[in-house]
Amino acid sequence: MKTVSKISELRAQVKTWRQQGLTIAFVPTMGNLHAGHISLVAEAHKHADKIVASIFVNPMQFGINEDIDSYPRTMHDDQQKLTAAGTDLLFTPTPDIIYPKGITKQSFVEVPNVSEGYCGESRPGHFRGVATVVCKLFNLVQPDVACFGLKDYQQVQVIQTMVEDLSMPITIIPVATSREESGLALSSRNGYLSIEEKAIAPALQKNLQWLAEQITAGFAQQESIDFIGLAKQAAKAINHAGLHTDYLHICHAQTLQPASEDDTQLVILAAAHCGKARLIDNIQINLNVT
Structure with missing residues (x-):
């Protein structure tokens, strides 16, 4: 597996694959990977020739007093798991790369209706952050398909609606929630x-x-x-x-x-x-x- 952090490196690899006529599946994550994330990679293999994953702890989707500073970062272990799962490329940008102007000056994507209520009400601004970063990552990776876990059901609906409303040529593939034997959803x-x-x-x-x-x-x-x-x-x-x-x-x-x-x-x-x-x-x- 190749790991890149620069946009130019990501685009160069994607361009090469496109020139070879290969299809691309994308699995965006915030890292600290568990079996649920790896199930997304396994599903992605069913739909495309090459698998791109990303690890980016997105500051735009965290609110005041939320846990971004303490959010676990386990890059080395994550790389090993993605390699074992057959991921072809890992994109690991920093906030400065994704938001070079800073969050307050960043254009954003707002998805009405499905982003309101539930987690959208409990975490104001959360889905604006999710939609914005996913839209930007989609523009960078330009995948044919993208896999998302159904544990975050509202998030899947927000992303699916964004893709439909903005006419993005990407198929969103929802993947069933992975659980512990007790029934607890992996997170x-x-x-x-x-x-x-x-x-x-x-x-x-x-x-x-x-x-x-x-x-x-x-x-x-x-x-x-x-x-x-x-x-x-x-x-x-x-x-x-x-x-x-x-x-x-x-x-x-x-x-x-x-x-x-x-x-x-x-x-x-x-x-x-x-x-x-x-x-x-x-x-x-x-x-x-x-």
Whole structure:
């Protein structure tokens, strides 16, 4: 695997591959890689000839009092994992390379509607930072496909909407969430969890599963489903387990608007604090499947 930090080096390699008629898949990350990230690389191999990954801790998507300074940086280990996964090129720019004018003078990308609420409400400016850096990375790498993990479901919807709205010739490939045996979604921030917190953290996914079962059963029995009431019950159970719910909502799977009785494609979006870690998770529900 070749590692480059300069834009000129990245573009030179991409140009060579294009001249050879090769296709390119892109996996953007913030480093501190785990099995979930590597599953994105594995999926990317199914769709392109060459794999480009990036590691960039994006300051634009961190808010005040968030953990950018303490965010784990494990470049050497990350390089070894990406090499073993068959990555062809790793792009490791610095903030000065991505934002040469500084963040306050940087043009930005705003994706309306799907970026509002949920993590967008809890972390103001977060999705502006995500959309901006992903747009810029897309312009630099110019991939045919890009892989993103569905653990960050709202993020995937924001990026998919941006690509569609701006007519980018890139196929976004969502990849299923990787989990520990306990059901806890893999996350770089899981490293903040103590042993005791690690034991209670799976309560988030457990209660989302319960909620999905209640919705599916109610639909099968043609009952009126109290989405808000059920969500409140699940949030109460999560808090009782020792977590602190940030939000928990049942939404239309594409628009992310609150679910209605006519919707059959749903997603449950949730975030909860467990000690220093802020955990996010989701479950998709297809009520058309019998």
